[in-house]
Amino acid sequence: MTGNGGDGSVPGQRDTTALDLRRGTPVRDVPAPSPAPAAAVPTPGGHETTAIDRGQVPPPPAAAVPAPPRGVEQHLDEILSAVPLPDPIELAVLDAQGLLCAEEVVSQRALPAFDQAALDGYAVRALDVEGATPAEPARLSVVGETVAGLSGPSSIGPGMAHAVAAGAMLPAGADVVVPGVWTDGGTVEVAVHAGPEPGSYVRRAGDDVAPGTTAVQVGTPIGPAQISLLAAVGRDRVQVRPRPRVAVLSAGSELVEISTDPGPGQVVDVNSYALAAAARDAGAEAYRWGILPAERRRLSEVLESQLLRSDLLLIAGTLATExxxxxxxxxxxxxxxxxxxxxxxGPVQAFGRLGRDSVPVICVPGEPVAALVAFEVFVRPAIRVMLGKRQLFRRTVQAIAAEQLLSPLGYRQYLHGQVMRHPDGGYVVEPLGDGGEAMLARMARANCLIVVDEDVTEVAAGGLVTVMPLLLGG
Amino acid sequence: MTGNGGDGSVPGQRDTTALDLRRGTPVRDVPAPSPAPAAAVPTPGGHETTAIDRGQVPPPPAAAVPAPPRGVEQHLDEILSAVPLPDPIELAVLDAQGLLCAEEVVSQRALPAFDQAALDGYAVRALDVEGATPAEPARLSVVGETVAGLSGPSSIGPGMAHAVAAGAMLPAGADVVVPGVWTDGGTVEVAVHAGPEPGSYVRRAGDDVAPGTTAVQVGTPIGPAQISLLAAVGRDRVQVRPRPRVAVLSAGSELVEISTDPGPGQVVDVNSYALAAAARDAGAEAYRWGILPAERRRLSEVLESQLLRSDLLLIAGTLATExxxxxxxxxxxxxxxxxxxxxxxGPVQAFGRLGRDSVPVICVPGEPVAALVAFEVFVRPAIRVMLGKRQLFRRTVQAIAAEQLLSPLGYRQYLHGQVMRHPDGGYVVEPLGDGGEAMLARMARANCLIVVDEDVTEVAAGGLVTVMPLLLGG
Incomplete structure (x- = not known):
């Protein structure tokens, strides 16, 4: 919420998202003389891909990023193994919706609480209606009527029937309910045309949940059906894994507030909005803090106070410069x-555990498309760990590539695409745009990420690729 | 929140959910003498199914439900054609998450706002580096450096280069960015080893979104990517289809509050909780009102005030008795x-439009399993209509039935089940429980509804059935 204007002291958004991979990588015709520049120029980092390697551009020098390059899995593993599982909290059942149950909910009650009719009919003694037929019905005296919600206990003896509605308490002495349509529907005397087996159409106390048994287990996601069951066993509060509190901050001297008209070279802060939305979508309680202040003491105060009140800090902006x-x-x-x-x-990502409580802090690139991709790859799984979820990753499917895809060797590439069901079964995926620019408008049209592995440089049109549907609703 | 105890005047929960279809329907061995009772007894309503027809049970007489039976589609169509589409409202972009955009968002800005370097390198004139090779590089004077966020405009002339970082403004006069790795990385003079085509590695102002073009269209679901784009074009508020306000109420003299120990014949109100959760899950802003008062004037007041403040009233409890x-x-x-x-x-369902504003009111059965099934079938699609969604229904899949399924002729049956992927592709579904009792504990273990059409009385083990996955997360 605090703007810092562009004072020029902090180099800002510096990602490689916008690379034209189709033209910039050796796997495609480069409109450049041979020998191909990537092959001809010694590349200190050992990178295979011209367009990804930024170490050659001075300044800042390559030394600004001292650590050697690491794989996606390595970075992800470091994050996932370091994020803590917050302690369970007790919430009102409706507030527990969407969270994981963190206790073994043992019912103190029987469900149903009493023997009851399972449908409308007559409660009788099975013995009295055994062998009845339409030609030779069993005739019983109707001694009463019970509807659901009436509490007066009743009873029957031999030769008697009690009219009952579904859910009504079974009268003492009865051991079966004869469905109404198996009778003549009499109100004083009833003719029963068939005798069900003893116990038929009766719900016994505890049939659904017996006292002392587990109604909801640890780790169960709490949805409407679980809330129904929790309420039924009398629980208005339940222990759950809480939503992690995620503070979202943007860094970059080029950033201005959304309501400000950006001057030359300035860019609106979109990441604090987009990442807060993504964090909430992943299950977090997300707070958008906004643009970090440019003044050192104030910056320090903001970060310290956010570390105190958050389970995870998420900072967008490339900070890997000296x-x-x-x-x-x-x-x-x-x-x-x-x-x-x-x-x-990408490629610049960061992770640490800072402050007195070693709160995990994840930095993602400042370029908005790269920021949301990094969120998918690193942050969403981390939030799900904190929620206690077992399934950390989105389901992926194999899809037929509608077009040729090119990808830099040694880099895992994430492309936005549109995945559709194939009329003959399976899926087809179309990359959005020409694969060159990382554009917000294209990302907003995507319904999936296409994942091209590190060792693949080309997927032919018609070939299979891994696709991660993003399930944004609609 | 107001209990009404059991005063005995209002017959309550009277559904057929709990029917044992396996034993109670003609399609299975009925432990009764032949001729089968269902066939032998004239059934006034024309129903084919013993266990479903409750008209024979006196009292209440069949006349309590005056309308003839209707199909699921007919009832659904009546509801869907009558629920209104609330007017769009303007919300802060983060509050718009998950809703549909209700305006054509035309960008007043160019995105990007200025010509910029797409990667780290040197901004040059294409003419100056044309034909350069590692053996015969083009040598240019480095006249400056620009990083992202710096606003000072710069320019170059013939024979000059300007070091640029990704996102930095392109100096006037430059028409191409040479990737750093295509050069020797010089700081005073730079040797360029290859000349990209004019325009390469440059992002032009408006490439992503040109001023005057549509950034987000009417009807687009607003997720993190759309929020990113809206922020980027300077929109901090946006017109959306609002969440319909749904008030959830329970009816039934047998009902007591969740925190109360139910007496004999009493049942805890679970529906106001479960249906509020389901309504929220479907996208509504749900208010749990709780148990309706038993006193007439107070009841009237509650219903009238809820009609005034809601877009939809949802009432659980079978009310179809005289x-x-x-x-x-x-x-x-x-x-x-x-x-x-x-x-x-089911089967008793109700719909109307009540009060001064003709607010839609949907009544679902009071039995908790039947209530949530009716929610899925009738209420969730109605809420989605009100949200402006095009896709009203959950996706269904065909699955192999792991067990034989029986279903009453003429009735569409919804069974809770566990659907799994089949190792050979496709899906397998297992019904939960013995199909007899409608149990909360079983419903809570389900991940799908199995839908057996009206004209089907039996699905053999290994046969195909329609399955509606419920996507409860996890």
Whole structure:
């Protein structure tokens, strides 16, 4: 909520999201003379891909990112193994919706609480109606009527019937309910045309849940059906895994507030909005803090106070340059590792555990498309760990690529696409745009991420690729 | 929140959910003498199924439900054609998450706002580097450096290069960015080893979104990517289809509050909780009102005030009996049609438009399993209509039945089941429990509804059935 304007001291949004992979990688015709520049120029980092390697562009020097490049899995593993599982909390059942049950809910009650008719009919003694037929019906005296909700206990003896509605208490002495349509429907005397087996159409107390048995287990996601069951066993509160509190902050001297008209070189802060929405979508209680202040002391205060009130800090903005103020202040709060992760878009990602309580802090790139991709890859699974979920990752499917896909060798590439069901079964996926620019408008049209593995440089049209549907509703 | 105890005047929960279809329907061995009772007894309503027809049970007489039985589609169509589409409202972008955009968002800005470098390198004139090779590089003077967020405009002339970071403004005069790795990385003079085509690695102002073009269309679901795009074009508020306000109420003299130990014949109110959760899950802003008062004037007041503040009233409890107070009071507020719908569980459902504003009111059965099934079938699609969604219904799949399924002829049956992926592809579904009792504990273990059509009485083990996955997360 606090703007810091563009004072020019902090280099900002510096990602490689916007690379034109189709033109910039060796796997495609490069409109450049041979020998191909990527092959001809010695590349210190050992990268295979011209367009990804930024170490050659001075300044900042390559030394600004001291750690060697690491794989997506390595970075993800580091995050997932370090995020804590917050302690369970007790919530009102309706507030527990969407969370995981964190206790073994043992019912103190029987469900149903009393023997009851399972349908409308007559409660009778099975013995009295045994062998009845339409030709030779059993004739019984109707001694009363019970509807659901009436509490007066009743009873029958031999030769008697009691009219009952579904859900009504079974009169003492009765052991079966004869469905109304098996009778003549009499009100004083009833003719029963068939005798059900003893116990038929009777719901016994505890049939659904017996006292002392578990109604809802630890780890069960609480949806409407679980809320129904919890309420039925008398629980208005339940222990659950809480939503992790995620503070979302943006870094970058080029950033201005959404309501401000950006001046030359300035960019509106979109990441604090988009990442807060994504965090909420993943199950977190997300707070959008906004643009980090440019003043050192104030910056330090903001970060410290957010560390105190959050389970996870999420910062967007590339901070991997020398002399970056945010990076410096983070370093004062604890060990923060900036890494070149072999992914595209990316590649600069960071993770650390800072402050007195070692709160996990994840930094994602400042370029908005790269920020949301990094969220999918690293942050969403981390939030799900904190929620106690077993299924951390989105389901992926194999889909037929509608077009040729190119990808830099050694980098895992995430492309936005439109996945559709194939008329003959399975899925087809179409990458959005020309694969060159990382565009917000294209991302907004996507319904999936296409994942091209590190060792693949080309997927032919008609070939199979891995697709991660994003399930944004509609 | 107001209990009404069991004063005995209002017959309550009277559904057929709990029927043992396996034993009670003609399609299975009935432990009764032949001729089968269902065939032998004239059935006034024309129903084919012993266990479903409750008209024979006196009292209440069959006349309590005056309308003829109707199909599921007919009842659903009546509801869907009558629920209104609330007017769009303007919300802050983060509050718009999960809703449908209700305006054509035309960007007043260009995105990006200025020509910029798409990656780290040197901004140059294409002419100056044309034909360059590693053996015969083009040598240019480095006249400056620009990082993202710096606003000072710069320019180059012939023979000059300007070091640029990704996202930095392109200096005037430059028409291409040479990737850093295609150069020797010089800081005073740079040797360029290859000349990209004019325009390469440059993002032009408006490439993503041009001023005057549509950024987000009417009807687009607003997720993190759309929020990113809306923020980028400077929108902090947006017109959306609002969440319909749904008030959830329970009716039934047998009902007691969740925190109360139910006495004999009493049942805890679970429906106001479960249906509020289900309504929220479907996208509504749900208010749990709780148990309707038993006193006539107070009941009338509650219903009238809820009609004033809601877009939809949802009432659980079977009210289709003569002399039912809730039914009487509803009738005073407008036309309310109670129907026997040919579905199981069910069958009594109701719909009307009541009060000054003709607010839709849906009544579902009081038995908790039947209530949530009716919610899925009738209420969830109605809420989605009100949200403006095009896709009203859950996706269904065909699955192999792991067991034989029996279903009453003429009734559409909904059974809770566990659907799993088949190792050879496709799905297998297992019904939960023995199909007899409608149990909360079983419903809570289900991940789908199995739908058996009206004209099907038996699905053999290994046969295909329609399955509606419920997607409860996990």
């Amino acid at each position: 002399g970056d103020l945010v990076q410096e202040v983070l370093a004062e709060l604890g060990p923060m590792q900036f890494s070149q992760v072999t992914m595209h878009p | 002399g039912d107070l809730v039914q009487e009071v509803l009738a005073e507020l407008g036309p309310m049609q109670f129907s026997q719908v040919t579905m199981h569980p």
